[in-house]
Amino acid sequence: MFEKKIVVAAIAAAIATPGAAVAQTAGELDQIRAQLRGLKEDYEARIRALEDKLMAAETSATQAAADAAKAKSEATTAATAAAGAASTAAEATTTAQRAESAAQNAGQQKSQNAFNPAISLILNGTWGRYGNDPTNQISGFASSGLGEATPRGASLGESELYLTANIDPNFRGSLLAAFTPENTVEIEEAFIETLALGRGITAKGGRFFSGIGYGNSRHPHAWDFVDASLVQRAFLGRNYGDDGLQLRWVAPLPVFVELGGEIGRGREFAGSPSEFERNRNGKEAHALYAKVGGDVGVEHSYQVGVSHLRMRTPAGTGVTVLDFDDTTGLVNVFDGRQRVTGADFVWKWAPDGNPAYRNFKFVAEWFQRRLDGDMTFDTTNAGAGTLTDAARIRQSGWYAQAAYQFMPYWRVGARYDRLSHGTANLNANAANLALPAFDPTRTSLMVDYSPSEFSRMRVQYNRDRLLQDAAGATVDDNVLFFQYIMSLGAHGAHRF
Amino acid sequence: MKNHPMKKLFAAGALSAFALLSTTAHAALEVFACHPEWASLAQELAGKRASVFSATTAMQDVHRIQARPSLIARARMADLVICTGADLEVGWMPMVRTQAGNPKIRAGQPGNLEIANHVPRIEVPVSVDRALGDMHPMGNPHVQWSPRAVALAADEVTKRLVQIDPAGRADYEARLADFRTRWTAATARWTQLAAPLKGVPVIQHHREHSYLLDFLGMPIIGSLEPKPGVEPTSSHLQSLLEQQAATPARMVVRSSARSAQASEWLSEKAHIPAVLLPSGPGGSPAAVDLFTMYDDAIQRLLAALKPH
Known part of the structure; x- marks a missing residue:
C-alpha cells in the first residue's frame, strides 16, 4: 500500500508539474506508463472484487443492498476518477472499506450457521433377484454375516447421514448414522479425532470402523460392488467396528508408511451378528495394522497392508454359531479367542495420472481366521445333554477385484471370491460336527454409471457357489442386482 | 578440570549436537503445492530454501484427484501447503489432511494457504444448486490464469514463508521484489503481445x-x-x-x-x-x-x- 502511495504521488506530481515531466527521459515515461497501467489494472481488479462483494450483499439483505448500491455508484465514480487522477485513490479506498463493511453486515446474518457441520446424506436402494434364499449361511462358515446379504426384491439400502466438523483447534468430530430399511437407526461411527498432536500421530476415540484391511473401513456407498466381499462377510461381518481408541502414526518418509493400533470393548464378535453385553473394565479386542503405499511414475499408485485383530468372547457367554453345513438347524456355541490376520493390496492406474476419462483399480485381500476355545454342541436340545470340548478352527479366504472406467461415467468390474474351508479340530465334537470339504466361491460382474460425482447406478450379476446341500452337492445360484447410490449435501472426500 | 579427554569428548559431543541441530534448522522447507503453478510460484519465491513437491500435474483434472498414499506421506512432512481452495480440492485434500497427522497444515495455520481466499474471483454463482452442475460457490477457482491473482498470491506466499522461516526473511523479500519486477514486466509484455x-x-x-x-x-x-x-x-x-x-x-x-x-x-x-x-x-x-x-x-x- 505504501509503495502504491509513492507511485500515486509520483504520478500526481508528474501531472501537476508539466515542466518536470518534459525534462524526464523517454525511459522514465515508459516506466510511469507501465506503472499507470499497473495501477489501472489494480483498480480494475479491486472494482471487480468490489462488485462481486456487492452482488453478495444485494442478495443477502435489503439493507445491505441499499448500502451496496450506494457504494457501487461510488465505486464506479472511483473507477473513472482513478483512471484520470490519482487524488481520488484515497476516496476509493474508503469506498472499498465501506462496501466491504456492507458485505460483512450481510455476512453476519449467516455467521451463526457458518459453524454448522458439513452434512451429507447417502440414499441407496437395491433390487435383488435370487434363485435361493439369500439368508442362507455360507456352508462351512459358521454364522457368516447372517442378515448382511442384500435382500430379495426392491429394498431400501441403508441411508447414511454423515456429519463432520472441526470442534476446536485440537479436535474434529464425525458422526455416521445409518437408517436401516427396518426403521432403526444404527450409529455406525461416532468419533473424535485429534488435529494437533503432531509428529504424524493421530488419535481417534469413540465408535469407528477398524483400520484393518482395505475394504473394512469403507462404507457401503463407497464399495465398487453392491455387496461386501465374502471374506469381509465371513470374518468381519461386513464392516468390523468397535467402541474404543485408535492411535495411528504416519512415518516422516517420502513413501507412505502408516502404523495403527486399536483397543476396544469387543462390542461385536467379528464375523458374527451377535453383539455382546459386556460388563467389564478394560479392553477385550485389539487390532494392529501397517500400510505402505506410494506412486510408481505418474500413472501408477499402490498400497499394501497387513493387519491383525484379536478378541475374546465374554467368559462363559460364548457366541452362537450355526452348524457348519447349515442343514441340521442345530445351534452350537463357541467360547474362546478369535484371531483374524489379513493382507491387502490396492493398485490404481490412470493415463497421465488423470482419472477423469479412464482409470483402473485392482484390489485383493486375504484373511485367515483362527478360533481357539471350546465348542458346545447343540444347545437347542440342551435337555438331551450338550457336549463341550476344545475346538481349534483355521479358515481363510481371499478375493480379487478390478474396476475399469473405460469412458467418462462408465465402469465395468469383475470380482472373484473364494473361501477355504480349512481345518477344524473339534476333538469329542468331531463326530457331531463335520466340516464339509467345500470351498465356497463367487464370481461377480458389474457395470455402473455415474453421471456425476454424486450419483451412481449399478447392475451386478453374481454367480454364487456358496452352499452345499445335505447330499454334498454344490447349490449354485444366479443373482442379479440393481442399485442406486446418491449423495446429497457436502462433497465428501474418499480414501484411496 | 584435569580430565582433558573427557572434556574434549564433551566438547566434541556438544559441537556435533549443535551441528546436527543447525543442519536441521537450515534444512530445506518442505512445500506441498496442490498444483504445478503453485509449485512454480513457491520455487520462484523460496529458491533453494525450499524443497517443493507438486501433488498434481497439468495433465490431470484437478477436480478428480484421489487421496493417494504418496500425497499423505508428503503432506505429513510439509511445512507449507499451497492449494487453490474455493473447493477445487474438496474431493481429496480434506482426506489427505486428516490422514497426514500434521498440525502445521491444518486450517488457520500459516502452513495452510488457499490462494483463492486472497485474490478476487470471477463467475461467483448467484445461487447454488447441484442441478446446475459441479458448482463452486466461491467462484471460478482456476485463478492461476489471472496475472493479478498471481501477483497477489506471490505476496501471500512470501508472507507465509517469512512466518514459517523467519531466518530467511531478507532472502524471501529480495526474491519477491525480483519476482514482482519480472511479473509486472511480463504482464505488460503479454498485454502488448495479445x-x-x-x-x-x-x-x-x-x-x-x-x-x-x-x-x-x-x-x-x-x-x-x-x-x-x-x-x-x-x-x-x-x-x-x-x-x-x-x-x-x-x-x-x-x-x-x-x-x-x-x-x-x-x-x-x-x-x-x-x-x-x-x-x-x-x-x-x-x-x-x-x-x-x-x-x-x-x-x-x-x-x-x-x-x-
Whole structure:
C-alpha cells in the first residue's frame, strides 16, 4: 500500500508539474506508463472484487443492498476518477472499506450457521433377484454375516447421514448414522479425532470402523460392488467396528508408511451378528495394522497392508454359531479367542495420472481366521445333554477385484471370491460336527454409471457357489442386482 | 578440570549436537503445492530454501484427484501447503489432511494457504444448486490464469514463508521484489503481445481459462460442457454449432487435462481452430513455469488467429 502511495504521488506530481515531466527521459515515461497501467489494472481488479462483494450483499439483505448500491455508484465514480487522477485513490479506498463493511453486515446474518457441520446424506436402494434364499449361511462358515446379504426384491439400502466438523483447534468430530430399511437407526461411527498432536500421530476415540484391511473401513456407498466381499462377510461381518481408541502414526518418509493400533470393548464378535453385553473394565479386542503405499511414475499408485485383530468372547457367554453345513438347524456355541490376520493390496492406474476419462483399480485381500476355545454342541436340545470340548478352527479366504472406467461415467468390474474351508479340530465334537470339504466361491460382474460425482447406478450379476446341500452337492445360484447410490449435501472426500 | 579427554569428548559431543541441530534448522522447507503453478510460484519465491513437491500435474483434472498414499506421506512432512481452495480440492485434500497427522497444515495455520481466499474471483454463482452442475460457490477457482491473482498470491506466499522461516526473511523479500519486477514486466509484455486477441470470441471446454480470456479481453461465448463438470453431450455441441451462425466463435480452447474429442468435433464442423492451452506448467512442452505457461498460452492463441 505504501509503495502504491509513492507511485500515486509520483504520478500526481508528474501531472501537476508539466515542466518536470518534459525534462524526464523517454525511459522514465515508459516506466510511469507501465506503472499507470499497473495501477489501472489494480483498480480494475479491486472494482471487480468490489462488485462481486456487492452482488453478495444485494442478495443477502435489503439493507445491505441499499448500502451496496450506494457504494457501487461510488465505486464506479472511483473507477473513472482513478483512471484520470490519482487524488481520488484515497476516496476509493474508503469506498472499498465501506462496501466491504456492507458485505460483512450481510455476512453476519449467516455467521451463526457458518459453524454448522458439513452434512451429507447417502440414499441407496437395491433390487435383488435370487434363485435361493439369500439368508442362507455360507456352508462351512459358521454364522457368516447372517442378515448382511442384500435382500430379495426392491429394498431400501441403508441411508447414511454423515456429519463432520472441526470442534476446536485440537479436535474434529464425525458422526455416521445409518437408517436401516427396518426403521432403526444404527450409529455406525461416532468419533473424535485429534488435529494437533503432531509428529504424524493421530488419535481417534469413540465408535469407528477398524483400520484393518482395505475394504473394512469403507462404507457401503463407497464399495465398487453392491455387496461386501465374502471374506469381509465371513470374518468381519461386513464392516468390523468397535467402541474404543485408535492411535495411528504416519512415518516422516517420502513413501507412505502408516502404523495403527486399536483397543476396544469387543462390542461385536467379528464375523458374527451377535453383539455382546459386556460388563467389564478394560479392553477385550485389539487390532494392529501397517500400510505402505506410494506412486510408481505418474500413472501408477499402490498400497499394501497387513493387519491383525484379536478378541475374546465374554467368559462363559460364548457366541452362537450355526452348524457348519447349515442343514441340521442345530445351534452350537463357541467360547474362546478369535484371531483374524489379513493382507491387502490396492493398485490404481490412470493415463497421465488423470482419472477423469479412464482409470483402473485392482484390489485383493486375504484373511485367515483362527478360533481357539471350546465348542458346545447343540444347545437347542440342551435337555438331551450338550457336549463341550476344545475346538481349534483355521479358515481363510481371499478375493480379487478390478474396476475399469473405460469412458467418462462408465465402469465395468469383475470380482472373484473364494473361501477355504480349512481345518477344524473339534476333538469329542468331531463326530457331531463335520466340516464339509467345500470351498465356497463367487464370481461377480458389474457395470455402473455415474453421471456425476454424486450419483451412481449399478447392475451386478453374481454367480454364487456358496452352499452345499445335505447330499454334498454344490447349490449354485444366479443373482442379479440393481442399485442406486446418491449423495446429497457436502462433497465428501474418499480414501484411496 | 584435569580430565582433558573427557572434556574434549564433551566438547566434541556438544559441537556435533549443535551441528546436527543447525543442519536441521537450515534444512530445506518442505512445500506441498496442490498444483504445478503453485509449485512454480513457491520455487520462484523460496529458491533453494525450499524443497517443493507438486501433488498434481497439468495433465490431470484437478477436480478428480484421489487421496493417494504418496500425497499423505508428503503432506505429513510439509511445512507449507499451497492449494487453490474455493473447493477445487474438496474431493481429496480434506482426506489427505486428516490422514497426514500434521498440525502445521491444518486450517488457520500459516502452513495452510488457499490462494483463492486472497485474490478476487470471477463467475461467483448467484445461487447454488447441484442441478446446475459441479458448482463452486466461491467462484471460478482456476485463478492461476489471472496475472493479478498471481501477483497477489506471490505476496501471500512470501508472507507465509517469512512466518514459517523467519531466518530467511531478507532472502524471501529480495526474491519477491525480483519476482514482482519480472511479473509486472511480463504482464505488460503479454498485454502488448495479445493486443490482436482483444475482442476475439471463444468457446472453452471447461471454464478453466476464464481468467486468462478475461485478461486478454476475449469474450467467452460458450462452454463445451453443458454444465460445469459435465462432459460435453452431442446435443449441446449441436446447439453450439447452431449458435455459430448468429454469434460465431473464432476458436475453441481446451486445457491439457481435457480430452480433445469434443473440441476437435466442433473445430471440424464450425471450421474454427481448436487450441490446446496448458492448464499449468507442464501442460505443454514450452510451458515449464508460471511465466512460460502464459507465454505459451498466448502464443498458441495468436497462432490460432492467423489465417490458415
